[in-house]
Structures are given as structure tokens and as C-alpha cells.
Amino acid sequence: MTKIKSLADLKKMKSDLQSKIALREKSDTPEGRTLIKVAMATCGIASGSKQVMDFLVEELDKRNVDAIVTQTGCMGYCYAEPTIEVTVPGKDPVVFGYVDTKKADDIIEKYIKNGELLEGIIPVNYETIEKNK
Amino acid sequence: MKDLSLHILDIVQNSLSAGAQNIIITIDEDAVADRLNILIQDDGAGMAPDVLERVTDPYYTSRTTRKVGLGLPLFRQNAEMSGGSFTIDSQPSKGTVVKANFGYHHIDRQPLGDVPGVIMILVGSNPEKEFYYKHRINGKEYVFDTREAREALDGIPINEPSVIRYLKEMIRENLQELQENKK
Numbered sequence: 001m002t003k004i005k006s007l008a009d010l011k012k013m014k015s016d017l018q019s020k021i022a023l024r025e026k027s028d029t030p031e032g033r034t035l036i037k038v039a040m041a042t043c044g045i046a047s048g049s050k051q052v053m054d055f056l057v058e059e060l061d062k063r064n065v066d067a068i069v070t071q072t073g074c075m076g077y078c079y080a081e082p083t084i085e086v087t088v089p090g091k092d093p094v095v096f097g098y099v100d101t102k103k104a105d106d107i108i109e110k111y112i113k114n115g116e117l118l119e120g121i122i123p124v125n126y127e128t129i130e131k132n133k
Numbered sequence: 134m135k136d137l138s139l140h141i142l143d144i145v146q147n148s149l150s151a152g153a154q155n156i157i158i159t160i161d162e163d164a165v166a167d168r169l170n171i172l173i174q175d176d177g178a179g180m181a182p183d184v185l186e187r188v189t190d191p192y193y194t195s196r197t198t199r200k201v202g203l204g205l206p207l208f209r210q211n212a213e214m215s216g217g218s219f220t221i222d223s224q225p226s227k228g229t230v231v232k233a234n235f236g237y238h239h240i241d242r243q244p245l246g247d248v249p250g251v252i253m254i255l256v257g258s259n260p261e262k263e264f265y266y267k268h269r270i271n272g273k274e275y276v277f278d279t280r281e282a283r284e285a286l287d288g289i290p291i292n293e294p295s296v297i298r299y300l301k302e303m304i305r306e307n308l309q310e311l312q313e314n315k316k
Contacts, residue, residue, distance in 0.1 A: 003302075003306065004299045004300075004302055004306070005306050005307065006303065007281060007282060007285035007303075008285070009303070010285050010296075010299055010300070010303065011285050011287075013299065014287065014289065017289050017293065020295060021289065021293065040142065040143075040146060040254075040258075041143070041146060041204075042143050042202075042203045042204040042207070043199075043203075045134065045139050045142055046134055046139070050139060050247075050250065050251065053254055054250055054254075057257065057294055057297060060294065061298060068292070069257070069258075069294075070257070070258040070292075071146075071258040073146065073150065073196075073198075074196065074198050074199060075198065076198035076199055078199060
């Protein structure tokens with residue numbers, strides 16, 4: 001990675017970034033991108049959700065998996081933190097509990113890339129946090 | 134919480150749930166004066182005096198998913214444990230200011246942790262919000278402002294994974310420079 005020390009350096013990377021985005025948009029399947037929400041309330045953060053999030057952002061970019069990683073609040077599964085909600089285009093959202101970097105790696109490789117089901121899914125009848133309100 | 138950066142990540146969630154649009158995070162380290170101050174300001178919904186009085190009570194929370202709210206009490210406890218102090222001021226519809234002071238050299242003062250990582254998690258997850266982050270180490274300061282970054286990016290989304298990685302690296306480099314300056 002080129003060293004970036006200032007926003008001026010970032011400006012120089014603009015064409016690289018733009019071509020990367022253009023490339024992705026071309027190869028995009030119509031269903032769109034995978035959405036991953038990392039639960040980041042006090043319970044999640046204290047259990048290591050930051051490490052999981054850092055891992056996901058870094059690895060998905062490196063492995064060229066088109067996904068958006070974002071944060072969400074506490075879903076009430078404090079006992080199973082860190083938890084992440086994964087929505088693969090065209091599928092229902094799934095929540096994984098007790099996620100560490102190893103589990104996150106499995107989720108990328110097996111669930112997101114190959115569609116295999118994994119252990120560690122928490123509730124069976126889950127609705128996203130916004131719907132519960 | 135293992136370090137202070139995680140507290141910042143946690144406390145800013147409160148600002149975000151309060152609907153803040155602008156969040157200012159200031160960290161001021163002064164080894165000579167033996168203090169480390171963390172200031173988090175937002176323009177969110179704010180709190181009425183009766184709520185404000187209860188926020189550092191661990192059995193108070195505004196959420197409905199669980200019955201405890203430990204974010205602010207833990208932050209307060211860790212500040213006070215290092216011989217520091219903790220204050221929170223808020224005005225309805227104006228915003229909230231959380232101020233935590235730590236004893237810099239105190240043995241119970243947690244390490245600062247990965248602040249650039251935390252800032253970029255916040256920026257990447259909330260691309261529509263504005264963050265202003267100022268870090269002062271022994272008088273020398275570095276400022277990261279999402280408004281400036283957005284201008285430099287000129288249309289490229291700030292939450293683009295590669296952009297997040299570049300910006301995180303940029304903040305890290307600049308902090309390192311501040312650290313080296315003190316020697």
C-alpha cells in the first residue's frame with residue numbers, strides 16, 4: 001500500500017479508486033452487495049466486536065468480496081456477543097453469535113462466498129432491529 | 134472495555150442514537166501536566182435534567198432491548214479510577230458534552246488503544262454524519278475532519294473500503310509523528 005500522509009496524497013489515489021469502483025460496478029450482479037451489520041453497543045464492544053469489524057473491513061476488501069460493513073446497536077443477544085447480521089442479496093438476514101476473527105473468516109469463505117449454512121446462527125425467527133421498534 | 138478508544142466508540146453510539154449530525158471528538162494528552170482528557174460533543178437531541186441525572190446509574194437505560202446501560206457508568210468509573218474526573222452536560226435539542234479526565238501516568242489509567250481504527254469505524258458506518266477529530270499530544274495537534282476528506286475525495290464515497298483503509302493509515306501516520314515529536 002502506498003503511504004498516505006495527507007489528504008493531498010489521497011487525491012493522487014483518486015483515479016485508482018475510481019477505476020476500482022467502476023470495475024466493481026461492471027461486475028455487479030443485479031442483486032447488489034452483501035450487507036454486514038456488526039452489533040456495537042457496550043456489550044458488543046466489550047466482547048471484541050471492534051476486532052471483528054476491523055477484520056471484516058480489511059479482509060472483504062483484500063478478497064474482493066463486494067460487501068458493506070456497518071455497525072448497529074444492541075439486539076438483545078448480549079450473552080452471545082460479538083454478533084453480526086449478514087444479509088446476502090436475495091436471502092433473509094441471518095445473525096451469527098460468538099463471532100471471532102476465525103468465525104468471521106468462515107462466514108466470508110463458506111456462507112457469503114459459497115452459500116453453505118454454518119453453525120452459530122442465533123434466533124430462528126429473527127427480524128432486523130429497525131422492525132422491532 | 135480494554136482501552137479508552139473502545140469507550141469513545143461506545144459513547145459516540147449515544148450521540149448517534151440521539152440523532153446527532155456533527156460529532157466532535159477531542160483527545161488531549163499532556164504527560165508533563167499528568168493528564169489525558171477526552172471530550173465528546175454532539176448536536177443530538179440532548180437530555181432533560183431528570184434524565185441527565187440518571188445516565189451514570191447502571192440500572193438506567195433509554196433502550197428497550199435490555200435493562201441495563203453500562204456505557205457511561207463504565208467510562209466514569211475508569212476515569213475516576215485513574216484519579217481523574219467525569220462530567221456530562223446536556224441541553225434538550227442542543228446536544229450533549231461528555232468530558233472525561235484521566236491521570237496520564239496513573240497505573241490504573243487504561244491505554245488509549247487504536248484511536249484511528251475507532252474513528253474510521255465511526256466514519257465508515259455513518260457516512261452521512263460529520264466527524265471532527267482533534268488529537269493533541271504535548272501541545273502538538275492533528276485534526277481529521279470528514280468535511281475536508283469528503284472534499285478531497287470529490288465524489289468517491291468516504292465509506293468505500295479502500296478509502297477507509299487509506300484514511301486509517303493516514304491518521305495513524307500523523308499520530309505517530311506527534312508521538313515522535315515529544316522525544
